[in-house]
Amino acid sequence: MLITLDDGSTEPLYRQLRDAITEAIGEGKFSRGELLPSSRGLATELGVSRNTVNTAYQELLAEGFLEALPRRGYRVSPDLRAHIVSPQPQTHAGGVDWATRIDRAAHDVGEVWKPADWYNYRYRFIVGQPDELNFPDRSWNRALRQATSAPHRGASLRDGIDHDDELLVEMVTRRILPARGISARADEVLITLGSQHGIHLVASALTSDTSTVAIEEPGYPDARQIFSRRGATLRPVRVDATGIVLDETTLRGVDLAFVTPSHQYPTNVTMSVGRRHTLLAQAAKHDTLIVEDDYDSEFRYVGAPTPALKAMDNEGRVIYVGSFSKFLAPGLRLGYLVADAELIADLRDRRRYAIRHPPGIIQRAVGLLIDEGDYHRAIRRSRKLLKAKWEHLSEAVSAELGTSPETTGGLSLWIEGHRELDSGALATTALRHDVIIEPGSASFLSRPAPSHFFRIGFSSIHTDDIAEGVRRIALSIRELA
Amino acid sequence: MLITLDDGSTEPLYRQLRDAITEAIGEGKFSRGELLPSSRGLATELGVSRNTVNTAYQELLAEGFLEALPRRGYRVSPDLRAHIVSPQPQTHAGGVDWATRIDRAAHDVGEVWKPADWYNYRYRFIVGQPDELNFPDRSWNRALRQATSAPHRGASLRDGIDHDDELLVEMVTRRILPARGISARADEVLITLGSQHGIHLVASALTSDTSTVAIEEPGYPDARQIFSRRGATLRPVRVDATGIVLDETTLRGVDLAFVTPSHQYPTNVTMSVGRRHTLLAQAAKHDTLIVEDDYDSEFRYVGAPTPALKAMDNEGRVIYVGSFSKFLAPGLRLGYLVADAELIADLRDRRRYAIRHPPGIIQRAVGLLIDEGDYHRAIRRSRKLLKAKWEHLSEAVSAELGTSPETTGGLSLWIEGHRELDSGALATTALRHDVIIEPGSASFLSRPAPSHFFRIGFSSIHTDDIAEGVRRIALSIRELA
Numbered sequence: 004m005l006i007t008l009d010d011g012s013t014e015p016l017y018r019q020l021r022d023a024i025t026e027a028i029g030e031g032k033f034s035r036g037e038l039l040p041s042s043r044g045l046a047t048e049l050g051v052s053r054n055t056v057n058t059a060y061q062e063l064l065a066e067g068f069l070e071a072l073p074r075r076g077y078r079v080s081p082d083l084r085a086h087i088v089s090p091q092p093q094t095h096a097g098g099v100d101w102a103t104r105i106d107r108a109a110h111d112v113g114e115v116w117k118p119a120d121w122y123n124y125r126y127r128f129i130v131g132q133p134d135e136l137n138f139p140d141r142s143w144n145r146a147l148r149q150a151t152s153a154p155h156r157g158a159s160l161r162d163g164i165d166h167d168d169e170l171l172v173e174m175v176t177r178r179i180l181p182a183r184g185i186s187a188r189a190d191e192v193l194i195t196l197g198s199q200h201g202i203h204l205v206a207s208a209l210t211s212d213t214s215t216v217a218i219e220e221p222g223y224p225d226a227r228q229i230f231s232r233r234g235a236t237l238r239p240v241r242v243d244a245t246g247i248v249l250d251e252t253t254l255r256g257v258d259l260a261f262v263t264p265s266h267q268y269p270t271n272v273t274m275s276v277g278r279r280h281t282l283l284a285q286a287a288k289h290d291t292l293i294v295e296d297d298y299d300s301e302f303r304y305v306g307a308p309t310p311a312l313k314a315m316d317n318e319g320r321v322i323y324v325g326s327f328s329k330f331l332a333p334g335l336r337l338g339y340l341v342a343d344a345e346l347i348a349d350l351r352d353r354r355r356y357a358i359r360h361p362p363g364i365i366q367r368a369v370g371l372l373i374d375e376g377d378y379h380r381a382i383r384r385s386r387k388l389l390k391a392k393w394e395h396l397s398e399a400v401s402a403e404l405g406t407s408p409e410t411t412g413g414l415s416l417w418i419e420g421h422r423e424l425d426s427g428a429l430a431t432t433a434l435r436h437d438v439i440i441e442p443g444s445a446s447f448l449s450r451p452a453p454s455h456f457f458r459i460g461f462s463s464i465h466t467d468d469i470a471e472g473v474r475r476i477a478l479s480i481r482e483l484a
Numbered sequence: 485m486l487i488t489l490d491d492g493s494t495e496p497l498y499r500q501l502r503d504a505i506t507e508a509i510g511e512g513k514f515s516r517g518e519l520l521p522s523s524r525g526l527a528t529e530l531g532v533s534r535n536t537v538n539t540a541y542q543e544l545l546a547e548g549f550l551e552a553l554p555r556r557g558y559r560v561s562p563d564l565r566a567h568i569v570s571p572q573p574q575t576h577a578g579g580v581d582w583a584t585r586i587d588r589a590a591h592d593v594g595e596v597w598k599p600a601d602w603y604n605y606r607y608r609f610i611v612g613q614p615d616e617l618n619f620p621d622r623s624w625n626r627a628l629r630q631a632t633s634a635p636h637r638g639a640s641l642r643d644g645i646d647h648d649d650e651l652l653v654e655m656v657t658r659r660i661l662p663a664r665g666i667s668a669r670a671d672e673v674l675i676t677l678g679s680q681h682g683i684h685l686v687a688s689a690l691t692s693d694t695s696t697v698a699i700e701e702p703g704y705p706d707a708r709q710i711f712s713r714r715g716a717t718l719r720p721v722r723v724d725a726t727g728i729v730l731d732e733t734t735l736r737g738v739d740l741a742f743v744t745p746s747h748q749y750p751t752n753v754t755m756s757v758g759r760r761h762t763l764l765a766q767a768a769k770h771d772t773l774i775v776e777d778d779y780d781s782e783f784r785y786v787g788a789p790t791p792a793l794k795a796m797d798n799e800g801r802v803i804y805v806g807s808f809s810k811f812l813a814p815g816l817r818l819g820y821l822v823a824d825a826e827l828i829a830d831l832r833d834r835r836r837y838a839i840r841h842p843p844g845i846i847q848r849a850v851g852l853l854i855d856e857g858d859y860h861r862a863i864r865r866s867r868k869l870l871k872a873k874w875e876h877l878s879e880a881v882s883a884e885l886g887t888s889p890e891t892t893g894g895l896s897l898w899i900e901g902h903r904e905l906d907s908g909a910l911a912t913t914a915l916r917h918d919v920i921i922e923p924g925s926a927s928f929l930s931r932p933a934p935s936h937f938f939r940i941g942f943s944s945i946h947t948d949d950i951a952e953g954v955r956r957i958a959l960s961i962r963e964l965a
Contacts, residue, residue, distance in 0.1 A: 018855075018856075018857070021857075025658065025659075025662075062857045062860060062861075065857075065860035065861060065863065065864050066659050066660075066662070066663050066860050067662065067663020067664070067789065068662060068663065070788075080663070083662060083665070098799040098800045098801065098824075099771075099773065099799065099800055099801055099824065101824060101826040101827055101830075102826075104690055104773065105689050105690065105826075105827065105830050106688075106689060106690065106691075106692055107830070119647075122638055122642070131643050132642055132643055133641050133642065135637055135638060135641055135642075138632065138637075138641055140632055143632065144628070144629055144632065147625070147628050148625055151619065151621055151624065151625065156616055156619075157603055157616060158815075159813070159815055160614050160616055160619055160813035160814070160815045160816075161603070161613055161614065161616075161813075161814065161815050162612050162613055162814035162815060163815065166600075177506065178506075178547050179547075181506075181547070181548065181549060181564055182547050182548020182549065182561070183548070184564065196677065196839040196840075196842075196843075197839065197840060199837075199838075199839070199840055200838060200839045200840075203837065203838045203839070207587075208586050208587060209585055209586065209587065210587075211587055225837065228837050229837050232837060290580075292580065292585065307551075308548065318579040318580065319579045319580055320579065320580055332640070332641035332642075332845075333641070333642065333643035334639075334640055334641045334642050334643060334644065334843060334844030334845060335641075335843055335844070335845060336839065336840065336841070336842070336843045336844075337843075343579075343580065343582060345582040345583075345586075346582055346585075346586065349582075349586050349588070356680075356684065356706065356709050356710050356713060357680075357681060357684045357838070358677040358678065358680070358681045358684070358817065358839065359677075359678060359680055359681075359817065360817070361677075361817070361843075362677075362815060362816055362817045362818075362842075362843060362846055363815030363816075363817075364813075364815060364816060364846075365843055365845075365846070374499075375499075376499070376502075376543045376546075379543060379546035379547050380546065382546065383546050
């Protein structure tokens with residue numbers, strides 16, 4: 004018997020058969036050019052219907068594994084390579100010396116650590132991953148279906164070359180930006196594949212190995228990586244309880260400053276209005292451009308939302324980076340940039356020769372979601388849930404860890420441990436208790452990085468697990484001491 | 485009356501009302517901080533239900549246009565900027581001098597011309613756009629729904645950081661590549677946002693302003709743009725009826741060669757096996773890397789499919805660029821690269837700091853589409869339809885234009901007109917007859933570019949319109965003469 008089927012499998016029979024034949028070919032049980040059993044014969048042998056065998060053969064034909072021979076049946080394609088199904092590592096004697104061919108920039112600026120299978124940990128205090136229970140399935144699926152139907156079909160399926168989805172851009176300018184205090188025309192907006200793509204495009208257009216970029220300290224490691232890979236010199240600027248700390252000379256010689264005013268990454272502090280005025284005035288004085296990463300402005304739990312820094316910008320100096328996917332689902336990868344039309348035109352051109360544009364169907368579906376009101380309803384629901392988590396967490400942290408960070412929003416708490424705490428060791432110890440926390444050292448540019456900070460994210464963990472999770476963090480700290 | 489509703493509109497009433505209030509705010513009919521009419525009052529005035537008004541107010545509240553005042557109703561948010569709804573071009577006195585700030589590379593290498601509203605032309609002989617009638621709606625919508633349900637939900641919604649969708653990668657290695665004669669492990673595959681993204685990543689890693697890149701002449705303008713933007717020197721290499729023409733010295737000093745062996749862009753000729761051997765031998769001799777853009781290998785209408793050039797590569801010298809979206813729908817933006825694991829690891833790292841990864845939901849949906857067999861069924865259907873179009877077109881071109889390009893596949897015919905033909909003028913004349921053709925000059929690097937070639941694409945035009953469209957091209961040629 005060359006082929007056997009697994010009785011216990013829940014896969015449709017024809018797919019089991021298809022896979023079994025592919026494997027048999029891979030294992031050399033059928034060789035190239037060999038004629039396969041007739042569908043009648045194989046059906047009888049395996050005790051399945053002839054139709055099942057025919058369906059499997061048809062798929063293998065379509066995929067190129069088999070060829071049809073008129074009046075004789077099917078044979079294994081003579082062009083198939085050996086070991087095609089379970090390929091072996093290829094050893095290339097006399098091949099390419101990749102190390103000398105790849106243009107590698109030096110860029111060792113630290114990354115946030117977390118286990119690859121973080122979702123298997125119950126007490127996953129991580130940031131940037133969704134609570135999958137909270138995704139608006141019904142309205143999302145409806146929007147996707149609509150997106151491939153008239154009159155939306157063309158926008159979803161066509162190659163837009165360098166264009167954005169018109170509906171989505173209209174929704175951004177009319178239904179998203181006003182609430183952030185930002186007024187923008189369509190040609191001042193570019194849709195991006197997530198907010199990080201926006202930062203990358205800006206870095207490509209505006210920085211090089213002769214640039215100096217100011218970044219918050221502590222700050223967002225991915226932004227540091229992106230600017231550092233351009234060869235730019237990074238200048239860390241201290242952050243206190245009201246945001247970035249600037250004096251008259253901080254921005255001297257700085258081409259571009261990267262800031263997170265709504266909820267600073269990673270401390271979650273909100274930049275005060277006074278600091279915003281200082282930042283804009285200093286930037287004007289030194290002709291510094293500003294990138295405002297407003298990645299989670301929706302998540303404010305106390306008081307009124309602060310307008311964006313961009314809303315105070317009268318010179319077109321601020322480049323605003325926004326995200327749709329942060330709260331909907333990061334896997335969707337959708338964001339936008341707001342900036343001067345001249346810069347947007349250049350970034351659009353760069354995007355066109357890299358990815359052309361974010362997938363039309365996702366742009367149109369999110370546009371529809373906003374137009375139908377589902378988007379803002381989902382944000383409100385999400386904010387309510389996250390506020391509850393935030394309150395739970397703040398309470399537990401205060402009770403168990405004896406500290407209460409004074410912030411009003413965000414998706415995490417930034418904890419300063421006692422001076423001797425090694426947050427890397429704490430993360431390792433916590434992991435043994437089924438807990439993930441993020442050591443803070445990756446957020447610092449200075450070396451040696453302070454090691455007594457860590458971050459507790461609450462977007463992905465379930466509400467009921469928060470208190471026990473924090474108890475386990477406290478336990479881990481005691482174990483370490 | 486500050487607000488009026490349009491009786492003829494098919495929009496739900498609450499959304500009409502929402503939009504009308506937004507506009508009234510934008511036009512200054514309501515000012516910042518002003519109290520809105522009570523829902524009861526406005527409902528009576530407009531003759532709609534109170535519920536309609538409340539729903540509209542709730543949405544405007546969620547979007548930040550309004551604020552709720554306990555026991556008093558809603559007011560316009562005091563933070564809203566003037567003219568927020570119909571923004572004016574911002575003039576920035578003393579603003580940023582973008583021309584000096586943007587790092588612009590010189591890159592004038594021509595682009596394919598077509599009108600932005602090409603889809604409104606009946607006889608649209610263009611390439612790279614889908615026949616929207618041919619998209620597999622039902623299976624695609626099913627795959628999307630599956631993708632956000634268990635057990636696929638996590639893969640679709642999470643931030644994958646630098647990972648690809650496991651199912652899709654498995655489908656590529658097991659169900660796509662074998663038919664192309666390619667054997668690859670998971671770590672030799674990278675999912676890209678369309679095939680152009682693959683070329684862009686390769687250009688970033690492997691070329692710089694000291695590189696020389698060989699490209700086919702005529703060839704693919706987007707690839708020329710991408711390498712030229714890296715500052716690389718382009719070396720055009722002639723193409724004849726069996727592919728790129730190489731002698732012993734053609735690749736001397738060439739770091740990388742970009743080729744389209746299945747159906748050469750734009751001539752659609754297939755590179756012969758002899759030429760493939762020569763190319764690989766010469767590349768080994770001169771240590772040249774090869775990028776094989778296999779963008780439309782599925783579309784072969786005569787004879788057996790040729791294996792990929794990559795299938796003959798024993799040195800790991802060929803970087804294979806594939807696409808899912810070309811035939812499914814270019815707007816989906818999904819492709820993949822196959823190359824040496826060391827290179828793939830570097831490209832993955834670059835991708836992570838630019839876009840992170842293509843949207844999880846699209847990766848998983850296409851993975852499911854392949855696994856269910858729907859993908860290959862759709863290709864077969866599509867190929868059948870395109871073959872019919874190709875035959876129609878070849879016949880009409882032979883009858884009306886007196887020429888018959890000898891190719892076996894592709895999505896267009898490449899036509900050599902008489903020596904004096906100005907294909908740019910022809911395109912303009914044809915446009916007046918509701919016909920779009922693509923002048924061939926953008927495909928040449930040499931200057932002055934030969935102007936008597938043009939391309940007739942048949943992917944987007946409907947079958948029944950082909951004969952009349954070609955008749956109109958012939959008419960336009962006569963008008964020009």
